Amino acid sequence: MRYRVSKSVLRASLEGEEVLLSTETDQYHVVNATGQAVIAEFDAGRSLEEAVESLVADSGKPVDRVRRDVTEFVQALLSRGLLETVDQA
């Protein structure tokens, strides 16, 4: 599955974190460096599975754990309207 940051979201990237503002809810969100890396993978057009592979390669953490954490993170972003699936658009 491929995702991208929703069009209604404004972003400011900082060193070590990213601030996202949903213009639909007027709510700010801050993601840490790892979350920023996940979003960067989606920005580059990579799928969830490709993002997991890349994070496993960078972090050396077990693939199952990374997949679980990334999936939960993606669900959290989706539920807040910050992310959308590419084929939905």
Next chain:
Amino acid sequence: MDLQMDSQIAPESAPTRPATVGAALALWSQARTRQAAADLDRARIPVLLLKGPDLQERLYGTPAAYPSGDVDVLVPRRLRARAQSVLVRAGFRFDPSNGLLWRMSAAASYERKGFFLDLHWGLHAGHLPSWCFRSLERDLWANAKPAAHGMLEPDLESLIVFLAVHAAGHRFERVEWGENVRAAAALHPDWRRVGKIARRARAVGAVRRVMRLGEAPAREQPVLDGAYGRFVSVFSWLGRGHFVPRSLRDRLRDPIELWRSGFGFTGRGGSKRVVGGLRFATPRGVFRPGRLATDLARSVLAQAESRTAPVLVEVGTGAGAVALLVAKERPDATVHATELSVRAVGAAKRNLRASGLASVHFYEGDLLTPLPYELQGRVDIVFSNLPTEAAALTGGPDPRVPYRTYLGRDPDGLGLARQLAGRARTFLKPGGMLLLMLEPWQWDVILPDLKRLGYAPADLQSPEGSPFVYGSLRLLGKGPA
């Protein structure tokens, strides 16, 4: 894996990184700019972006490259009235600080819940009227393209000339304005086209000055080139009545603008109260002294304790309460206090006469501008209770705040504090102190800026029950501007 997401930024819940708050505030401003542009677009009014977070994103790759409350958009001249009416219908309020000459500048400010939008239907720079910049205006429109943010944006070459004219026209007041030109120059413009546009706009000198100097020139130079530039500069200076002293212009304008804000022409019907053993009369349209005044006076006195015959400066004195309370407790001190509102200065002077104190001097004007030259490098403490309301977090300025006392436009509310800290370095003696009162989270945001200016935090205290932290900073050296 450490994957974290916070669902909101609550500045009061420490620790929040200053950069994070800055980024959130920039996004707040960016969202409101786009909302206003969409309102105008629905009325089929093309909107060209001149300044704001979206320009920062174009030049620096982030909308939060530097803190700024400046958002400027250009609409076609013929659609000016329609654009103004669309903004008013969308809940924007014509900002009374537009003064009397906004038509000559072809621009007006509008405010909605603390967000300020400068609507232009022509260009101006400093006191030069918009007809001087017709050629540049045509160039900006001619090659503008729709951008991802939904507004039009000018081509890089016209943008460089506009930004240079803007920086020069405002006498390089903010370092970032010069930086903007150089950031745009780094995006590989066609310099031959820049030259052509600058020649048509008679702004070759302005572009060269910004690119070469990177800072304010030693003396004021006309914005536009040659004899024409000098003629226009003198003509508009005279036309705008700049030969009339500023204090007189303010004296004429102040009652009208206060009246427009609902505080009456004369200020009669104000209040009288005793604070710290002194009697203060405050007309309508001027803040009444209270707990904040006594807390600030106490902080100043504590900082001045070890200094003999200190020279103290208060900025934004209002009815003069803090200055007079400090002078009463420290008869050996000399207190100089500035205030922008003519009405407030009048009240402060009356309160001074009633107090019988002799060592306090009140001046009318902006921040430190009206202080005598002789005070430069001689001041022990500069202190202030500046307006620092963060519009992005409070939903806009308190409507009860008298006009001409709320002037901070930066979404984090710290624009005036930053300006004061920069200018205070000229007046403070080495080891002199700057004393500000801010909300706790604002200290996290502003401290890095103050350190860059050469200040070191000396003492941060919050009196019991106060929402503010009173912070004093020692000027160590004069860091880069």
